[in-house]
Amino acid sequence: MRESVRVHHVEELTLTSALLSWKFALWWNLLIVLLGAAYAAGVVRLRREKPERNWPAHRSWLFAFGLVSLFVAMNSFxxxxxxxxxxxxxVQHLMLIMLVPALLVYGKPLRLWSELDGSGRVERVLRGRTVGILTHPAWTMVLYSVVLVATHLTPFMQVMLLNPWLHHxxxxxxxxxxxxxFLPLLGKEPTRWQHFPYPLRVFSSLMGMGPDTGIGVILMMAxxxxxxxxxxMRDWWIDDGTLSVLADQRLGGGIMWFFGDALMAVFALVLVKQWMRAKGSEAGFGNWLESARRSALAETDSEAESAVRNLRAAEDVDEDERARQAYNAMLARLARQDGEHRQSGR
Structure with missing residues (x-):
């Protein structure tokens, strides 16, 4: 069977061979160039057409670092x-599924695209149902877990090794x-999840450690x-005992466990820092609890039509002056009704 598969004639991995081992991934490099050129052109156009809309330089740097990381992952040793x-x-897996996407998200290309569109059509699409479903935090976390399991704990990896096109x-x-x-977790892009509450972002990031830890431990304990x-796949260190296939697998599992969790922990710490500076609904659990509170208050008195309108229109009872006045008026009315009821019962 060995003659039927492609043996990779690469030198033993050392510091020197790592620095000198490069390949040219044509299609990946074309993608990198196109993404970089489109982003740079967008920034230039935004500064020319809307000079009042300052585009922070750190976003461009983060996006560029993401593209450089993608180049290293697909061309270097x-x-x-x-x-x-x-x-x-x-190592390549962690770069492609964590490091590169996170840096690209921090670059906010969707926001740049949206700000360049004067018609508002792009933002309507991004906030639409289809994009909302594809980027729903619950769905994306399930997708992340399923992809890791499917590519590491099933025969997929074995098939991929025998069919190199599957690697791409x-x-x-x-x-x-x-x-x-990472779009709904780390991003502030103009999607439905732009104001996803920070407590839930941090929680989702910590939950993301689960698949990396579980799969890493399984690979290490096999x-x-x-x-x-x-x-x-290689014509060296097969029989000399330098690094057996099993030892290589266990080391890879350790990399997945440690560095996968470490990256998630860094993202969680960044989110905690942003959470501490956040205000409004993002600092708590969003508008869910507030909506329930408004509904409960409004339904206690069917005759308070104006109070109902004020309460339902307000984004936050404690921050909107009209809602606060309606809320206090309702409490006073309920207190009067309760007093009258007690007096009539005597």
């Missing part, structure tokens, strides 16, 4: 060795999954290689 070593595959499909899957996952095809 990480990509060269990713099909020969599970450890390098795991897996890379696309990681990149898209990561972007959809008694036998889960992906034996790795033994046919």
């Amino acid at each position: 990480v990509a060269v060795y990713s099909h020969a070593l599970f450890t390098m595959h795991m 499909a897996e890379s696309v899957l990681y990149l898209v999954t990561g972007y959809l996952t 008694d036998d290689p889960l992906f034996p095809a790795y033994g046919m």
